[in-house]
Structure formats: structure tokens, C-alpha cells
Amino acid sequence: MPKINQSYKLKSLLLLLIISFSCKEAPDTTAVHPFDQLSEEEKRNPENALLGIKVNESLEASLFASEPMITNPTNIDIDHKGRVWVCEAYNYRPDITGNETKGEGDRILILEDSNGDGKADKSTVFYQDPELNAPLGIWVMGNQAIVSQSPYVWLLTDTDGDDKADKKEVIFQGIGGEQHDHGMHAFVFGPDGKFYFNFGNSGGTIQDKNGQTLKDATGMPIDAGNYKEGLVFRCNTDFSGIEVLGQNFRNNYEVAVDSYGTMWQSDNDDDGNKGVRINYVMEYGNFGYKDEMTGAGWRANRTNKEKEIPLQHWHLNDPGVVPNLLQTGAGSPTGMVVYEGNALPEAFHNQMIHTDAGPNVVRAYPVEKDGAGYKASIINLMEGDKDQWFRPSDVCVAPDGSLMVSDWYDPGVGGHQVGDLNRGRIYRISAPEIPYEIPEMDIRSLNGAVEALLNPNLSMRYQAWKNLKAMGHDARPALEKIFYEHANPRFKARAFWLLAKMDKKYIQEAIRHPNPDIRISGLRAARQENLDLIPYLETLVHDSDAQVRREVAIALRGMNSQKAPELWATLAMQHDGEDRWYLEALGIGASGQWDRFYTAWVEKSGADISSKKNQDIVWRSRTVKAIPHLASLASEPSQPIENRLRYFRAFDFNPDKEGKSAALVKMLEQQLRQESQEESQQINKLVLTHLDPEYLDRSPAVRSVLTNTLNESAGTESYLELVQKFGVRSENPRLLQMALEESDNNLGKSAATLLLRQGGLESVKEVLYSGEDDKIHSMFSVLRGIGSGESLDLLEEMTFDTSLPLSVRKEATAAIGGSYGGEDRILVLLETGKLPDNLIPSAVTGVSRAWRKSVRAEAATYLDASAGEENPLPPMKELLAMEGSVEKGLEVFKNNCAVCHQVGDMGMDFGPKLSEIGSKLSKEAQFISILHPDAGISFGYEGYLIQMNDGSSLGGIVASQTETDIDLKLPGGSTVPIKTSEIKSMQQMENSMMPAGLEKTMSTQELVDLVSYLMSLKKQS
Template sequence: MIKFKPFLLVFLTCFLVYCHTNKPLQVTGTAAPVANPLLETEKVDLSASPVLPAQEAISKMQVEPGFEVKLVAAEPLVSTPVAVTFDNKARLWVVEMDNYMPDTIGTGEDIPTGKIVILEDTDNDGIANTRQVFLDSLVLPRAICLIENGILVAEPPSLYYYEIKNSKPGKKTLVDAAYAEGGNVEHQPNGLYRALDNWIYNAKLSKRYRKNGSNWLVERTHFRGQWGISQDNYGRLYYNTNSENLLGDYFSPGLGATNKNQRRVAGYVQKVVADNKVYPSRPTPGVNRGYMKGVLNADQRLVDFTAACGPLVYRGDLFDETYASNVFVAEPSANLIKRNIIKDQELISTGKQAYPGREFLSSTDERFRPVNLYDGPDGAMYVVDMYRGIIQHKTYLTTYLKKEIGKRELTQPLNCGRIYKIVPTGKNAKAVTLPDDAAQLVTLLGHRNGWVRDKAQQMLIDGKYTSAVPALKQALKDKNNPLLVMHALWTLEGLGSLQTNEVTTLLKQPTWQMRTQALSVLPSVLTKTSYKSYLPVLQQLVASKDSLAAPYVAFLLPTLQPLDQKATKNLRQQLVKNFSNNPYVTDAIISTLQDHEETFQKELLALAPDSSLVINQHLQGVIANIKSARANKDPKVLLKEFPKGAAMFATSCQTCHGPDGNGVAGLAPPLNGSEWVTGDKNKLISIVLFGLTGPVQVKGHLYKAPEINGDMPGIGYDKDLPNEDVAQVLSFIRRSWQNNADKVSAEEVGKVRQELKTRQKAFTTEELSKL
């Protein structure tokens, strides 16, 4: 274990910067306690972006008045951090993605230099001063999760579990060999977020995980987000994509993902904040599409999100009440952190940006790259700053951005990284001590800091504290602290100690949030004997036309079906009669019908014959998708014919266009049946090489933001990419699914490449029409 004192840390930081830049830099102060008005008019030198020591970098930040930014760790104690988690001793476990983009072509990115390290503040001055390498020799690690006596580590393409013995790795177990299969660094699963319902969820993935003794359970869930994931006090998940401020779920995360034929379930992957405007405090020419009209404003500042990530629902107890459950979003390309205010209107969550024309935090330091945000054991907000020049991955790096990187010498150094915390000015942020005592941990389930509640729940379950069961059952009766009740409920679920009468009591609570928690826990407790006690309550909720509980009841039908088919059918019919025009209930019903949609449609004609009803329209859409999929070609044949093309599609195209080629909502339009895919080869080659800026019409529908990203990046900026590989991926998509166009040759790709060798920007459909 290496120890550093703060004064030595600053000295080493300056020394390393000097070695990399040959320019001595001077530490010039600490964080301003309030916003620095000089930053509004400070002239930024766009010819250089020097590395600044951490304290000087803080002085370049403009933070919301009443807050200050404090340093927790900086190089050489930490390098290229991308994710963190806290253990029950308040130590920071940090994922270091050391070899991410060593230069503009990613030279040596596959060298195993990534690490998981443990940082600790042993002298209690607020700054970490010891570093212990827990794991090294990893290739681009991206997420971790502490659970029981070990830690999950995501190292693409796999997910591993390491036992921990005296803060050192023990036995290694493969949990999922295909955790991050396909995609590239920007589009691979991450997060490993341990939620209220005791399952572990991810961004950019449709799987969830749970440890069950020595085994790991893996289940299908909704595909969510891109980088970073968080939850609110009710266990609902929030996430985003790089161009979308905030997305989220209206319902508990473990429900409604049981029908593979259903592409979208209302209430999941919803736009919570539709406003994607950003307000940098400096010109930001160094963004990937800075050459395009509308990307930068007249002052060369980014207009809309282009790298939104790391969302955090603030659940700490250090900020005042106006910040409770606000959602903060990082934007590393614009060097800022946004604040969103969320409002619940029964089931539906909507939000707006906190301020017109400014941000919660912004910096004039181009190397400030916030990529993840976290609540901490002290109630503060923690910021993970990769602190580097290159943030865009080579797969999508445009010639324009390469030139910007060269202008300001942004490639080096590669060994920087900072972790900050944001606290109210003058407040003493002190971590809560988590005792190894069952009774005290139960009390902490009602703590005002959400991190403390979550950790207490996890410790009780991980430690298998069955001795806490009586106290937990007593906590379920608390009428003054609903958060305590919710965490006690899920802790009992995690310990396998919930009883039927306890759940039915909560199902009858007047507070709808309590009812929905009880409904969400039912899949864990419904059995052949217990379901008869729950059934009358469920029937009453539907009969009373409880529109808040009804979607949850519908989601439960697959769990109830094997226990009592007749009762399930009757409950489904009653839901249809009472809620046939409710999109949330109808989609919940459809989510339970996998491979029985057409049979149910015949039954539905008698229950709700009006074709204009939401349930009829949505069901018909799903059936149309099923019929379309039946006409698709055998993917195994295409894989054999175009092995490189299939691999490239999985790496570069599938994450946005979907494995079925039918597009992904909020990201990209369909390739299956697209006239742009099956039509003129030269236009398709041009699009794939240099990208396409929307809107774009496909099969008679005009796709534009926010329905799609609005900007498809090209792959032709990589001069080392062989023409044969481009030809293969184009041939693969032109002959996949129901497409039946002829192949593309390497020579055809080479010809277009030569004709467009000076091009540096994406095409528009108007430009393509002239080719």
C-alpha cells in the first residue's frame, strides 16, 4: 500500500505535469466557495489546454452559489478513473481505464494496464492518501459492484466475481462470458448498480444479475441507457444516452420484460427531461461534430448534449431539501454537470433543467471530463473526472476532432485523473459509520442519506443477518418513516423472511408508493399456497379501478399463471375491461403474452371490439412485428457467408440499429427494409464511411431527433480500416433480415473512398440525393 500526504501529492502532481509538458505549472489556490463571476467573461485561450494541478483545476470551476468543490484524490494516487464504489469503511474502490485511447488511433488500447484500486483517507482530512492495487493487468475495465465477500468486475467481454480476502483478490469465478459481447468501448454494458429490489442492473444491457448462494441468477430486463445508471428512493432506475439528458422508468425495474416480441413497454425508457440544451462556460470547439451547423453556437459553445453520462439521483442528506431527488448529469465534452428538477405526478415522472442558460457546475478547463457521479457515505456528491484530452473513442473520431486534438496537444499526458466531492459551503461532510451490528443496521434503513440506507440493506443481506428479522418486521409497521418501511420490506425479501400477512397489509396501504412496493415484491413470494391470500387483494385493486396499481397487477400475470390459470385469465379480462385505453396497463398486459399474442387477439375482439382502443392498436403492432420477423433470413447462414461483416455489425451498428435491424428508439432508424440500405450502393457506402445527419426518411416515416439520435457517425475516418471489411458489413446488412440486395465489393468501397478522400463531415440526405 502506497501512502501520500497532501503536500507531497500536490508536489508529485506538478512534477508529473512538468515531465509531460516541459512547462512548469504553479498551484494557485483552492476551490472558490461560491460561483466565480470572472469565469463568465474570462477569455479562454483556444490554442492550448495545459494540464492543471488539481487545485488550480478547481479554481477554473464555476459551481452553484452556496457550494464548493473539494479534492478527494488526484494523480499519482489515481489515474484515468471511470467508476467508483464505496465499501462499508467508506473506502473508495476505483476502476482505472488506463489504456483508453492512448492516441487518436487507439494505439495499444488492448494492452492490459487497467486496474481496480482502493483509496483511503487514513488521517481523516478529507483527502485520500493511500492507494492499494486490488487487481491489475485488466483490459479496459468499466464497472464494479461489491457484494457479499467479493466484488463483480466487468472486463469486456466478461463479468467476473472475485472473492476478497484481507483486501486482496481470492477465488475468481466467471459470472457471464457474454456480459459485454460486441459493441465498442462507448457502447458496452456498465453500471453494475445494486438496486432496491436486490438485483444488479446495468446501462447498455438487457440482463440483470443476483447472487444466490454460490450461484448467479441472470434474467432478462429492459435495455437501458448508455453510460451510468442510478435509482430514486422507490427503486426506479434513471439513465441516458449520449445525446439525451435523462431517461427513466415509471415502474419497478424487474417487471415487464417478459415478452421478447414486444419492442417497447410504456413506462420504461421514458424521456424524463426532454430539454437537451447545455451551457458551457467556455468555447468547446473540441467536440466530434463541431464542424456541423447547429452543433456549436456563435460563441463556439456546444448547444446540445453530445456525451451525456453518469446520471445521479441525489439522495444524500447534505444538500438542502430543494435538491432532494434532483438528477444530475455529467457532460464531459462540454466540461459541465447539469442539474434537473424532477416532479412525480402519480406514476409519471417529468423534469426540467434547474436553470435557464447556466449549469450547476461548469469549467473553463478543457481537460475536466466528468464521466460518473455518485452519492457518498457523507452525503456529498462525488465526481469522477478522467481528466484527459481525448474523450471520444477512435470508432467515431472525426478528422475534424483529430485536428482539434492536435491543435491543443490533447493526447498527452495519459496518467491523470481526479475525484472530487461537492458540498455546501462551510458544511462538514462526515461519513456515517456503518456498524457490524444487526440492530443498528436496521435503524440505519431509515437514515436520511440514501447511500446509508442502501448500504445497510446490503450489509444485512450479505451478512445473512437473520437475527435482524424481528426488528425488520417491527420496522414494517413504522407509520412515520416510509423509506424505512420500504428498505425493511426488501431486506426481508433478500433474507427470504417475508410473510404473506406482511405483504397483504402493505398492499392495502393508502399511499400508492407503498402499494407498488408490495406489488413489486410479489414475484418473490407468490407460491402455490400463498397466492390464495393475495388474489382477493389483487382482484379488489382492479375492480376499484386503481390505475396506479393496475399496471403492476398486469405485470404479475406470468407469475400467477402457473399457480391458477383460471384466476389469471379472469384477472386479465377484468384489466382489459377497465383499462383498455390506458397505455401503461395495456402494454403491461401485452408484456405477459409472449408467443400467444395472436390467440389473445381473438379473445380480445369479444372483450374490447373497438379497433381504436389503445390495447388493440398496441397488440396489432406487436403482431405485425412477429409476422415480419418470421420472414427474416437465417442469421447462421449470413454469419457463415459474411463473418467479418457480422462481427463489425455487432461491434459498430447493432447497439443503435438493434440486432433485428429494426432500429432502437431514441438512437437510430431501421435497417431492415430501408431504401437507404437496399438502394444505391454508392450512397450507402458514403453514409457508412462518413456518417449521416438527420432527419432521414425510411419506409415513408421521417425520423428525426429526439425519435432518433439525429447523427449517425461514420467509420471511414479510420484510414487503417480495410475496404474488404467495410464491404463485408455492407453486404451483411444488405442481405440480412428481409433485405435482398446484391453484395458490395471491396473495389466499390475503394472507389468511393478515393472520390471522397478530402471529405471531413457527415452527409445530409439532400447531399446524398445529388450523388
């Protein structure tokens, strides 16, 4: 028996070795992942939470807390005791989702691991109130917490030490709409002893507790009239001294600040455009979401437009836009922190850690210096490669150096959508086998406070800062020891910021420090202390480090010293022609003083614009003094046209209207004889594009060139733009021809819209009453979606004109319902019984694709009852279990969805692009989005109802909006230009513009096939 056992063991060992060897040689790709073996219900259980998440091989993740202890965590913070504070959002957008709510309001929880096993076992409700509805930010400081929930920021205080807030104060208010994801976000504590925070592009303005609009450091009100879109702020810890540090973001979710005072954050694109970005926030920079001068959206046509949409999205070719550090594709970026601990592996030291709920990932972005800016790469920490319900919403550093990650845990994310109200998780990330242990220190003592200042946890550092500052002179020796002797430069910087508040001599020593990051901190501190900066700038203006010189340039902003122009010119002479970060810092420094600064640069450079570095200065400048140089570069025949586009675009940013127009006219008058005919035509078109329209009546050359250019470009989009810009009514016959020839696309609709605007109604009527069927059909096609009062009046007139053939009247009737205002008109005609019976089916057909379900339903009641009841869909559980065909789903998409959505180049550009929707939404969320479109309206794709002065109404998505013009996108992808002067009122629609009931146009299997196709649309690695 023993021999048999021994033999069996040897054979078993040999077999295991063979299997092990063969696995290494040829991995079994057919193995089923444990998560895939679970049922849908089992996949959602907390005990299986980590099975569907891929964790970086150098890290270990564990579940710290889950439902039912918490649900729907939007934001977290960790206090100096290692407790996790959680913002819950159970009551998230019930007005849109239709979900139940808790009448007692949402909660702020404190989660604690009281027995040291690495899991939360104690939960305390710090605050709950009916007014608390889906807060998006929390910052904890001892017995107080700052909670951000648009339109408010509250200070909650526990006055008696029972871990329950018993005092609530309004700090700021008037910020965006209630419960808006693009509103106010979390506060963080900076190394300079100030608070940093931001809001997204629905913020608009910020008011104090009394409802007064706050003003920036220059006395300018902080509102949408003075600042664009999302903003980044800094203020004192008593909430005074607010500053705007950056603008023109879309939904910059959470700002993170390192020990040198450098700011980092993420920003979300218009959904589906693969333009999510990571920013180094250069102080006072414009970050390009909207056109700086007009406020137009990124889709608007412009000279030198970037070739790819993710770059177009941020106007990166425009002078005055700070470049992006990194673009990460599609996503829904949320919380961020700078990890300055050493408990994680070295790859993560001093790097941004970021949560992106869209692609289900927690990432680090290792940063390297790159000239005056930075470059970055990506390392994943956690990735929901199997479980797409993993929706990381925030990340914070605990006192022991580990990370805590909150998980919204939901089939979808963003767009006011929520599919699950009862789940939520928090994970701890650490090096392998490192328990959760909070360091014990007496923060009230000098040694304890110094130790806490060096801790990676922000709340710990806040407590240390407050106590050390209060100690004053007694704390200096300990802080000096860190500043002068410690090997870690970030620790040096933290000590320096405190020392700088005690004695200005430390600023001088920082300015002369061998570490450039300390020199930068020194200059930033000098600015905050309102010191005379000139001696410091004179010391640093020739610094060997481009990032230090970048800070010198920024420090010149608003400086009236007589020495400032010379200092700026000295900096400008050191531009290498390649460093866009450096160039934009120069632009920030010269803001408001371009005449003085540019003059000094011309004197120093000799106005030599033959080099790329000097051409950059001309391109970035904003002064009449640069116009001759700009015109020379724009008309330089030795350069190909594509190299000169940037200079034509630069004319748009020059504030001298007369000077730039005169220079452009001069180009036309010279006729650019040195150009080839083709290049001359291109140049003429560019000049006209950037010329003020009033010069048409002032210059024969402009009129002549415009006529020639219109002849050369007839039938194109640029032709329409020029006709609209200069209001050329003599082009109406050609517009009519274009409308007919291009009736099946957007060019035809745009031509017809412009024709009517320019008094061409009679020529349209001539076509419709011509008796030529082909032309009549084409004209109905282009009139269908216009929706102006005169177009609808004409269509209605034809509907009731009994002298016309019935077929024409039917087509006219159907065409009425092709616009928002037309839908309402059809309902009135049906309700009043004015339509003859033989036209009612055409009227109902005309609104059968209306996005308002109520319109479709009401119109349908005027037809005979349908043959039978529609088959109800099976419950969600059965839908999820059904197998679908990607290939068949593609055909369903083409037939039902491509009219409003794009995948790659397929489909129409109206709703959100879906090229990577499978990476963003889970299978269940895909079904929810189709069955309940109102539950997930993507920001930037809300519908607007516009009432015109002529009594008509239009409905669509605002693609671009300036003070004078709106481009309204209509279903099908066409765009209608509208003058704001023609608008009576404009109101956002409550419902999605995606038609409800879309699933009723297909079978259950086709719906499942469609979702299978959508799930296949994933980000390409």
C-alpha cells in the same frame, strides 16, 4: 494626516458603493473569466480544476483527488468506510488510438482521506493485472469487488484484509468484444437483496464461468437471437436466477434502483442525432432502438414514422415501445445513482443524479408521477461551461450523503477515443461548508445495522442487509418499527424488503398499505417470492393509483390462471386513452396470451371501438382476433389519413400473416369508394406497403392496384420500395429513365442498383454505348458507387474497349474506383500494368477520395512524383493558439466535410451528424478527430466490408440490418439495399471510413478555420 485618511476612506467607500450599485444595474459583460486568462497548460493543472466548472449555487464542489494519484477514471464506488474505489483505464483501446500502454495492466485503486481534510491522501492498489484493460464498472461489498470488463465480469476478493485482492474468479463471460464501451457495465445492489446490471448493444449474449449461455427465467437462452440490443438484468447475490428486465437499448450505461425497486437509466443515441434519453425501466419492456419485428435500424422507412429524428431514433410511434421519460439531446451519458439522502438541498432528494461526459455536465432529473409513468425536468449540479475537458464518468453517494464525481478529464470522450493519458479527477459535491465526515457505526450490531440500512450509501446498505438478514427473528422488532412508524416511505420500503424475506405476512400488509409505492413494492416482492398472485391482483385491480394498476398488468405476464384474462380486461377497461405508459404495461401483461386476454376484453367492452381508449387497445394488440377491428380503423373514411397511419403500422406487429394479408386485400377489393381519389391512392399505397408480396400472384386486385400505384408514384422513393418489394421487372425501363434523370442524387443510384438486380444490365449497356454524351455521363455517375460484380465488369470492359472515345474510357476508368471493391480492382489493374499510360491518371483520380489511405497512397505511386513536399502542420500547441474564422470555416466544411456529414439540413447523411459537435468535443479533440480519424470511430458508424457471392465487394456503414436485408450507406449518403442471401462474408473494418490525410487538402489556416466553425456548433439552450 488622520483627517486625510478619514476623507480618503469615505471617498473610497462611496466609490465602492457606486461601483457595487452600478454593477447590479448593468453587469460588466466584458469581464474576462479567470479560466480564460490561463494558458492551455495552466488550464490543465489540478489546482485550477474548478475554475472552468460552473457549480449549482446551492452546492459546493471540492477536488477530492487528481493526477498523479489517479488517471482516466471510468467508474467509481464508495465503500461503507467512505473510501472511493476507482477503475482506471490507462490502457484504453491502444489498437485504435495507438497510445502507449502499461504492461502491468490497469488498476483498481482505493482512495482514502485519512486525515479528515476532505482530500484523498492515501492510495492503495487493490488490483492490477495485464488482463485488466479499461474496466467500465465496479461494485464494492466489503472485502470484495465485482469488476465489469467485457467480455468478463470478475469477482475480486481480499482474503487476508490487506486491501489487496488475492483471488479472482470469473462470474460471467462471453459478453461483447474486448474493451468495448457498449459492453458490460457496473453492478448495483437493489433493495430486494438482488444485483442489478446491464450491458449495451455490443453485449449480445452472457455466459456463465464455464462458457455456457445463460437462460432467463423461462428457460430461453439469453442471446441476440432472443433479445435485442442492450439489456437490463437482475440476479441473486450468488449470481444465480438471472432475469432479463428490459431490452432494445443502445448503450444503457448504468442502471440505478430506488428503494421501491424501480429502475432508472440513461441511454445513448447514434452519435449526433440529439436522441440521448433517460428511461424509467418498465419491467420486461421493449425500448425501441431497433424495429421489434425485423431488427431494422431507426433510419429504415416505416409507416407512421415520427417527424423528428430524436423521436424516430427510438421507434416511439410503434406499438410495443415503452415511452422515454426524458430526451436530453446530444451527449455521451454514463453513470447514474438515485440520491436518497438528505445532506444535499431538498431539490435533489430522491432524484436521479447523472453524469453526461459529452456535454460536460452532472445533472439531476427531478421526477413527478404522470399517470402510470413519470415526467422529469433537469437541474445541473456541475457544468464544464469553460473547461470542456471536464468529462464526468460516474457519480456515487458517500456515507455522509455527499456525492463523489469521477472525471475522465480528456479533450474527447467515447468512440474509442482518448487524447490524454495522464489526468483524472474526483470531485466531492456537498451543501456549502459541510466537511467530509464518515458516520461511525457498528454494522455488526442490531442498532448499527438498522442505522446503516437507512444510510444513502449503497455499500453501507448492502452490509446492513446482509447482517440483518442473518439476524433473522432478532431483527424483526427493529425493522417493524421502521415499516410501521417511520415517516420516510423509502425507509419503510427498505425495511419491508427484509421483512418480506422473513415472513410472507408482511407482503399482505404492504399490499394494503395506504402509500401506493409501498403497495407496488409489496406486489413486486410477491412476484419474487413466487406466491399465488391472484388474491393480491384481485385486491389491486381497481386501485385508485394508475401506477399500482400498471404493476398489476405487468404481474399478469405469463400467468396461466383462468382468472388472468378477466383481470387483464378489467385493467384494460380503465385505460383512459391518453396514458401510453399504462397501455404498454397492458401489452407487457398480455404478451404470449393475447388471444385469451383480447377475447375477455371484447366481451367486457362490447367491441366498441369508437373511443380513443379502445382504439388504443386494438392498436397495441397482437392477435388475429383484433384484425377486423384494426382493418376497420385503418379504413375508416371519417378519419384523416394521418390518423389512420398508426393502424396500418400495427399490421406489421400482428403475428397472423394470413389473416392480416386477407384483410388488407379486402381493402383493395372494396376500392374504398368512400374515399376521395387522392386518399384512395394513399390508402392503396399503404396497403401494398404492408401486404405480403406473395399476394401479387394470388389477387387480381393487388396486381391492378400495384400497377396504378407504380404509375402514380413513379420517380419517388416509395416507388422504388414497391418495385423492390414485389420484384416488378416490367418496371425496368422506368428504372433506367429514373437512374438517368436523377443521376446526381441517391434516387438515381438506388434506381440503377435495383435495375441491375432485376436483370437490366443490357439496357444499361445500351445507354453507355449509345454515343449520347449526356446519358453516358449520367450513367457513369450512378454506376460509380454501386460496386457490384456486374457493374464493375461492365466498367472495366469499357475501359479496354478501344472502339470507344478516349474521353468515355477515361470516365469509365475513374468510375471503377468509386466503390470499395472497385478500389481494389483499380490497384490490381495498376499493379499488373494492364492500364495504358493515358488511363493511369483517370484511375488514380478515381480513388483519390478513397477512405483507405493505403489505396490512395499506392495508387499515387503510379503517377509522376509531385512537384514538392507538403508543408508539415505545426505542433498541436501552436494549432490551439491560432485564431480561426467561423465564416471561412463554414466554407471549408462545405467543400471538404459536407459530402459525408450533416449540420442541420446541410450536407449528406453518412457519418455522424455534427450539429452539436462543439458541445461534445474540445478544440483539441476536434483537431485530433480530423488528423487521426481512426482514434475516434463513433459506435454505429464503423465501416463494414461485404464480400458478395458474385465476387464483388462493397464497403460502407450498415444503416439497417434484418435477417433478410441490409441497407448499406455509402460515402455521399446513398444507400444500397442488399439481400443477405447474396452475401458471402461480412467483416468490420479496422479503420475509420473518414479519410486520413484530410488536412492535406487544405492549408493550415483553413484547418484552423474549420475547427473554429466546428467549435461554434453547440447545443442551443
